[in-house]
Amino acid sequence: MSDLWIRIPLTSNYAAAYAAKDVDVDVVAAYPITPQTPVVERIAEFIANGELDAEMIHVESEHSALSACIGASATGARVFTATSAQGLELMHEMLFIASGLRLPIVMAIAARALSAPINIWCDYSDLMATRDSSWITVIASSAQEVYDSIIQMYRVAEDPEVLLPAMVAYDGFIMSHTYEPVYVAKDRAPILEYVPKNFKNRYRLDPDNPITMGAIADPNWYYEFKYQQVVAMRKAYEVVKKADEEFGKRFGRSYGFVETYKVEDVDIALLTYGGLYGTVQEAVDILREKGVKVGAIKLRVFRPFPYNELFNAIKNLKHLVVLDRAITFGGVIEGPVALEIATLLKFKSLDTNLYNYIVGIGQRTVTESDIIGIVDHVSKLIEKNVVPMESIYWGVRE
């Protein structure tokens, strides 16, 4: 282990940049946006210092960033980009084309609230707005997980059975700008053994074997293209799992789709995603010291949605509290992850009560005492035997 790794303090942004370096990306096209900017800066430094041999395209917008990544990936290069919030929205059109052209692009997202009003701080409204874009979507909770997940996603995205782009998100500022100790590879050779470049077998723009990419598909063909993406995303479920297991076997770290914390003996658990999971775990410990038995669950993979693993994590619960960090305006429930879980509960015939709390919008601070307050609040609802259908907006001034 120690032969492979060096432990250094990194922000999640820098961890993302290190991962891109260690998978030996060929082309990077990115546009700076707060709070993602240090990713771009660090990659520029790697290239300037000769630590990474890649072409960096200093594009004039995020739309062009993903467009250039599409062009480079279609030519057979291993590509990387990163963005946040408005940048991800400007890319929105290209997200669907990247997946529709079946290009294994990997992107880091420092999750940030969407305008208006402009807010440069964290929530997950940018990421959740990409839900139907056919990108494999991972939400990391630590800088180490950011580094490891980006490496894993190249293996998943480039798998010939998958060929879909992947994004790895983490909290803007809360993770993107805070340092944690991270194991990074001393040498990229073992990483490249895990994610070998599959250049020769890729469909690509090659003058020796000319192909047409991005043809027009009329109503007689378009549906089949889209169905193939459905199949690819279903296959990705297994490939994500295997990639994580193989990573664990080689490097001693793996994450699964879902992580649980002290749920074995509880009736009630709190589910969330991203950096907030650490706060929830802390709150669980504090509550347990006070004799309140609660557990915590983390959703790591949002697409493909891990219904089996999640079912196993929640099947014995009486009450599940979902802490959502984005709003789906006008939804039956307004938390995007809660909405997915409600579907899961229904189709798996679970009678677990679902409570949806919206927290941390525009990075409104969420501390352990907020989580304790939410548990107290939900306990009172349970006492009264009330399961509100509406999402509860924790801490909002109405």
Add this chain to the structure above:
Amino acid sequence: MSKPTLYKSIFELPREEYLSPGHGLCAGCLVGTIVRVLLKVAGPNTIVVTPTGCLEVSTTPFPYTAWKVPWIHVAFENAAAVASGVEAAVKALQRKGLVDPSKKINVVAIGGDGGTVDIGFQALSGMLERGHRVMYVLYDNEAYMNTGIQRSGATPFKAWTTTTPVGKVLKGKLQPKKPIAEIVAAHKIPYVATANPAYIIDMANKFRKGLSVDGPSFIHVIQPCTTGWRFDPRYGIKIARLATETAMWINWELENNEVFRVTVPVPKRKHVKHYIRAQGRFNHLTDQDIEEIQRFIDKEVERINKMVGKEVIGPVVE
């Protein structure tokens, strides 16, 4: 700029075809002519990027393709950005030995006026500024022809389109054409030219020069559109020729932001009415309107002659 050998006659053009017949372009559409010649000049070691537009939809109805070179379409506004990515990938893959570094691979973007002058302008400017070795060819039919003849920034003054209709109050486009080649030239790239498919050797040589420079090049080609300009399909080349004979379209080139030359001198000019009256989109123009356009062209000719330093475009001789 390394001097490429230039073609002297049409018989010197390669006989190989890289754009197959059987595509769905309109009968008489000159995009086919332009791209056919372009691919002959560029040859098989070429990757083509095409934004959304007539050329794209007409040549690639799945599961068919007219392209014998690798080709990609991504969206409407980003051909220059996609081409930047293709070029960067070729560079990186050649440096890393994954693609044969001794093989010169041309990267060519071919876009219409909408995808270049309007919605794709930001991506184009970015690509030019960053200096990618990409040749961008604009086929300019002076409106959004793919969606059915709507005004673009490249539509000329007073021309009818479906969004600049001839009504009781307003008659045609109110503004002049955006001078895109000059805007591109302001980026000080190695090679900018305007071309006309009626002058096929001149056009082919401009493609050849554009592909020879170490950096971006831009070739702005006039493309008379039988459907949108309202003329009989057989007259495309004739109208293209009239454009240059009247100086409505001047074939020039700018090398290294230094050497400016008019490559098709016109010692005796025809009156613009010959070009305008041949097209239905100008049917509503009065003689007075045409004289207004003539005065505008006279001024433009004067400006070009001044830039060259001698009279390359002569006076109107009827």
